[in-house]
Amino acid sequence: xxxxxxxxxxxxxxxxxxxxxxxxxxxxxxxxxxxxxxxxxxxxxxxxxxxxxxxxxxxxxxxxxxxxxxxxxxxxxxxxxxxxxxxxxxxxxxxxxxxxxxxxxxxxxxxxxxxxxxxxxxxxxxxxxxxxxxxxxxxxxxxxxxxxxxxxxxxxxxxxxxxxxxxxxxxxxxxxxxxxxxxxxxxxxxxxxxxxxxxxxxxxxxxxxxxxxxxxxxxxxxxxxxxxxxxxxxxxxxxxxxxxxxxxxxxxxxxxxxxxxxxxxxxxxxxxxxxxxxxxxxxxxxxxxxxxxxxxxxxxxxxxxxxxxxxxxxxxxxxxxxxxxxxxxxxxxxxxxxxxxxxxxxxxxxxxxxxxxxxxxxxxxxxxxxxxxxxxxxxxxxxxxxxxxxxxxxxxxxxxxxxxxxxxxxxxxxxxxxxxxxxxxxxxxxxxxxxxxxxxxxxxxxxxxxxxxxxxxxxxxxxxxxxxxxxxxxxxxxxxxxxxxxxxxxxxxxxxxxxxxxxxxxxxxxxxxxxxxxxxxxxxxxxxxxxxxxxxxxxxxxxxxxxxxxxxxxxxxxxxxxxxxxxxxxxxxxxxxxxxxxxxxxxxxxxxxxxxxxxxxxxxxxxxxxxxxxxxxxxxxxxxxxxxxxxxxxxxxxxxxxxxxxxxxxxxxxxxxxxxxxxxxxxxxxxxxxxxxxxxxxxxxxxxxxxxxxxxxxxxxxxxxxxxxxxxxxxxxxxxxxxxxxxxxxxxxxxxxxxxxxxxxxxxxxxxxxxxxxxxxxxxxxx
Numbered sequence: 001x002x003x004x005x006x007x008x009x010x011x012x013x014x015x016x017x018x019x020x021x022x023x024x025x026x027x028x029x030x031x032x033x034x035x036x037x038x039x040x041x042x043x044x045x046x047x048x049x050x051x052x053x054x055x056x057x058x059x060x061x062x063x064x065x066x067x068x069x070x071x072x073x074x075x076x077x078x079x080x081x082x083x084x085x086x087x088x089x090x091x092x093x094x095x096x097x098x099x100x101x102x103x104x105x106x107x108x109x110x111x112x113x114x115x116x117x118x119x120x121x122x123x124x125x126x127x128x129x130x131x132x133x134x135x136x137x138x139x140x141x142x143x144x145x146x147x148x149x150x151x152x153x154x155x156x157x158x159x160x161x162x163x164x165x166x167x168x169x170x171x172x173x174x175x176x177x178x179x180x181x182x183x184x185x186x187x188x189x190x191x192x193x194x195x196x197x198x199x200x201x202x203x204x205x206x207x208x209x210x211x212x213x214x215x216x217x218x219x220x221x222x223x224x225x226x227x228x229x230x231x232x233x234x235x236x237x238x239x240x241x242x243x244x245x246x247x248x249x250x251x252x253x254x255x256x257x258x259x260x261x262x263x264x265x266x267x268x269x270x271x272x273x274x275x276x277x278x279x280x281x282x283x284x285x286x287x288x289x290x291x292x293x294x295x296x297x298x299x300x301x302x303x304x305x306x307x308x309x310x311x312x313x314x315x316x317x318x319x320x321x322x323x324x325x326x327x328x329x330x331x332x333x334x335x336x337x338x339x340x341x342x343x344x345x346x347x348x349x350x351x352x353x354x355x356x357x358x359x360x361x362x363x364x365x366x367x368x369x370x371x372x373x374x375x376x377x378x379x380x381x382x383x384x385x386x387x388x389x390x391x392x393x394x395x396x397x398x399x400x401x402x403x404x405x406x407x408x409x410x411x412x413x414x415x416x417x418x419x420x421x422x423x424x425x426x427x428x429x430x431x432x433x434x435x436x437x438x439x440x441x442x443x444x445x446x447x448x449x450x451x452x453x454x455x456x457x458x459x460x461x462x463x464x465x466x467x468x469x470x471x472x473x474x475x476x477x478x479x480x481x482x483x484x485x486x487x488x489x490x491x492x493x494x495x496x497x498x499x500x501x502x503x504x505x506x507x508x509x510x511x512x513x514x515x516x517x518x519x520x521x522x523x524x525x526x527x528x529x530x531x532x533x534x535x536x537x538x539x540x541x542x543x544x545x546x547x548x549x550x551x552x553x554x555x556x557x558x559x560x561x562x563x564x565x566x567x568x569x570x571x572x573x574x575x576x577x578x579x580x581x582x583x584x585x586x587x588x589x590x591x592x593x594x595x596x597x598x599x600x601x602x603x604x605x606x607x608x609x610x611x612x613x614x615x616x617x618x619x620x621x622x623x624x625x626x627x628x629x630x631x632x633x634x635x636x637x638x639x640x641x642x643x644x645x646x647x648x649x650x651x652x653x654x655x656x657x658x659x660x661x662x663x664x665x666x667x668x669x670x671x672x673x674x675x676x677x678x679x680x681x682x683x684x685x686x687x688x689x690x691x692x693x694x695x696x697x698x699x700x701x702x703x704x705x706x707x708x709x710x711x712x713x714x715x716x717x718x719x720x721x722x723x724x725x726x727x728x729x730x731x732x733x734x735x736x737x738x739x740x741x742x743x744x745x746x747x748x749x750x751x752x753x754x755x756x757x758x759x760x761x762x763x764x765x766x767x
Contacts, residue, residue: 016040018123020116025108025741032110035079039123042131044099044107045081082107085131086489088743089124089726090734097121098734100743101489108741122718125726129711132488170219177212181205254551266379367474370662376652378687380404403692407457407654408685410675412468412482412492413663414459415507418448418526419496420659422478424641429500429530434570435604438597439617441528441537442564442575443640446593446611448541449558450643453591453612454655456546456554460681461490463703465730465764468675469751470663479752485729485745487707491524493732495747503528506744507541518546525744529568536567542579557582558591558611567739572600579611596632606634614642669755673730673763699767730762 018039023032024046035046082105091097094114100106111117421444428440462484471479480496491508505526512519522541529536542560559581566573577595580588591612597605603623609615617640622633647658654660664676664685675681680695710727717724732745754760 017127018120020120021112022046022120023110023112025110037109037120039120039127042084042127042134043081044084044124044127045078046107047077048079080107083131084124084128085134086486087124087128088486088734089121089128090728091117091121098743099124106741106743118723122714122724125714125724126718128488129714167219167223170216170223174212174216177209181209251550262379371665372647372658372661373649374408374653374656374661374664374685375687376649377654378689380689401458403680403684403689403696405458406460406684407455407656408460408681409660409664410460410462410466410468410678410681411490412462412466412484412494412675413470413660415482415492415494415505416468416470416480416496416663417451417657417660419476419478419480419503420451420644420657421447421641422476422496422498425498425501425503425528426477427640429498429532432533434533434535434566434573435597435599436617436619437530437533437535438537438564438566438570438573438575439605439607440640442577442595442597442607443609443615443617444528445526445539445541445562445564446577446609446615447641447643449611450613451655451657451660452544452556452558454646454650456556457654460675460678462492462675463487463678463699463766464707464727465673465766466675466678467671467673467731467751467763469670469755481731481747481751483729483731485732487703491745493729493745493747495732500532501528501530504747513549516547516549518549520544520546525742527567533570534568535570537564537570538567539564562595574598575607577607603630603632606632608637609641612643615640669758671751671755671763672760673766678767703766730764 016038020037021034022037024035024037025031026033035048037044037046082099082101084099086101088100089097092108095112095117096108096110097117097120098106098108109120111120424440424444424447428437428444431437431440464484464487466484468482469480473479478496478498480494482492482494485491485493486508489508491506493504493506495504496502503526506524507526508523510521510523521543525538525540527536527538539562542558542562545557545559547555547557558579560579562577562579564575564577575595575597577593580592580594582590589610591610593607593609593611593615595607596603597607603620606618606620607615608618616637618634618637620632621635623630624633625631644657646655647653647661650656664681666676670676678699680692680699683689683692683695714724714726729745731751732747734743735746736742737744
């Protein structure tokens with residue numbers, strides 16, 4: 001194909017799908033401004049009129065020239081662009097609509113009429129569907145690249161052919177020059193009247209000769225260089241191919257050896273457990289008559305430990321109270337009474353929370369008995385390399401993975417584990433100093449990472465519309481509700497409420513597998529509001545890296561900077577936390593977190609600890625040293641958080657904590673979309689992994705079929721000129737966050753009422 005020739009498919013890719021004038025929100029001073037929008041190749045871009053000299057009075061010819069997509073000019077003068085792959089598109093009113101990619105970028109756009117607004121929304125939805133299909137076809141492109149690598153000998157032969165052709169051209173050029181030189185010489189030796197003309201021809205011919213000789217010399221040099229390095233290139237490529245083959249064989253051998261060693265270790269452990277059980281049976285023959293109090297002692301000890309953790313007795317290491325006083329404190333539970341609040345059902349209509357102190361017997365009678373363990377994790381061999389070698393450089397959320405890599409919990413349930421130490425928020429709610437309150441909030445954010453130090457299993461990716469509820473008001477004093485509100489990109493909306501606070505977050509992430517490690521970068525914000533003081537705090541999670549994906553023992557590290565920003569009554573207060581990455585060369589302890597709480601730039605509290613064990617907070621009492629390198633004097637440190645010991649035999653149940661083991665416990669009268677009703681996840685927990693893999697493929701294919709139908713309906717609506725309503729969540733709705741222009745999902749507040757009435761009419765059939 002010659003230069004300047006564009007194929008029909010390439011031309012269609014360059015042609016914009018839709019262009020036109022719209023009004024884009026800029027800021028509160030300028031409001032909506034008129035901009036030229038171009039929808040092309042899965043991106044929506046906009047331009048300022050003065051950049052292109054475009055005005056409403058432009059001629060049709062000039063407008064067509066702009067619409068045709070002068071790529072260099074458009075790329076240079078584009079004022080902004082947003083990718084439609086994974087974008088959220090929704091209408092606001094008759095003329096306005098919003099495009100958001102998960103909170104980091106949003107376009108607020110207004111059309112001149114309802115018809116124009118609907119035309120753009122329909123075109124954007126179709127472009128989004130096409131962008132998703134193109135993204136999913138990347139795997140085919142990778143396979144094509146691999147097949148091209150397998151044709152290396154053909155490429156070398158073609159290169160040699162081109163070099164031979166270049167040599168032939170050089171020979172022809174030299175031959176033609178000799179033919180030209182002969183008649184020029186004849187002209188020079190002819191009549192005198194042609195002497196002046198021959199001189200002119202001779203000069204031009206000399207210039208041609210010089211240029212031709214230079215070209216011939218350059219071509220000869222290129223030919224020699226290419227011929228010299230061609231053999232080296234072939235050897236290098238062959239060497240790399242052999243190295244890759246040896247590495248693949250070595251990794252597969254290591255995987256087989258690891259599987260055999262794991263089987264042998266499990267068999268040895270099983271024999272040891274059987275032997276110990278036999279010994280216990282022999283001993284139990286002498287203790288058949290055990291008192292009732294002895295039978296329930298373990299249960300009572302567990303209950304006391306759980307309440308002690310919740311009431312915060314463990315934090316104050318300097319407490320010298322007697323064992324009787326400690327037991328008395330642990331038997332206090334909070335019973336919430338009063339009417340429901342529109343935003344926080346645990347808050348009364350009078351915005352006051354009534355609490356009563358009940359005895360141990362009353363708490364035990366009203367408290368649901370929950371399980372303390374799940375079935376042991378079975379040992380299923382898996383060829384790790386055969387799966388992971390095709391995942392390098394790709395987003396793991398788009399790769400179908402077997403349950404062998406998972407743990408029997410969904411991402412909705414995994415996010416609920418953030419509230420395992422929600423008693424820290426209860427303690428923060430009792431603080432009158434907002435800086436001290438923020439120090440406890442910082443400890444709470446750090447505690448959410450404690451389970452990741454030993455948990456390497458991947459949670460199930462939730463289906464679109466999947467939900468999860470966790471009501472622990474009877475023992476832990478909070479309840480939480482989650483919903484998968486978007487699939488491209490995957491977004492989870494969460495709302496949790498306690499007696500004196502409520503917390504919500506919109507969680508999405510990007511992940512890439514780099515061969516040796518997997519990196520997960522969270523997106524979206526989490527927020528907490530304390531009802532009594534009105535203080536609000538917002539933060540975003542740090543980066544998580546899973547190391548030794550292919551060979552070696554998996555381990556997890558948290559690293560990066562986290563900023564917790566005060567809002568509302570706490571405006572001006574913020575906390576800076578630094579998660580220090582793992583280092584082989586430091587003398588300090590690993591997994592450290594350091595930070596400070598500042599009030600308008602003045603440090604008030606210091607935070608120090610590790611994200612897998614405990615965190616201490618201390619008030620600042622003085623400051624010495626220079627301005628650039630201050631040294632803070634602090635008061636007595638307070639243990640704001642300390643990790644609970646894992647259950648016995650936690651290693652046999654995916655290294656779950658006690659709360660994690662209870663998250664997937666079956667429960668009646670829950671929504672039909674609840675994660676606990678997901679069949680593949682339940683089969684995996686029961687140890688039936690083969691059946692779980694089959695069910696996982698079924699439910700995922702069912703979800704893809706629903707998405708294809710939704711795309712077909714959108715295309716049909718566009719062809720018929722009818723408006724099409726995209727998917728909307730059931731229990732959350734998109735709104736602009738108060739005090740900012742960020743679009744986020746806000747809890748409607750109607751789930752628990754629907755549960756009470758058992759009204760699940762709006763729930764889709766996803767399982």
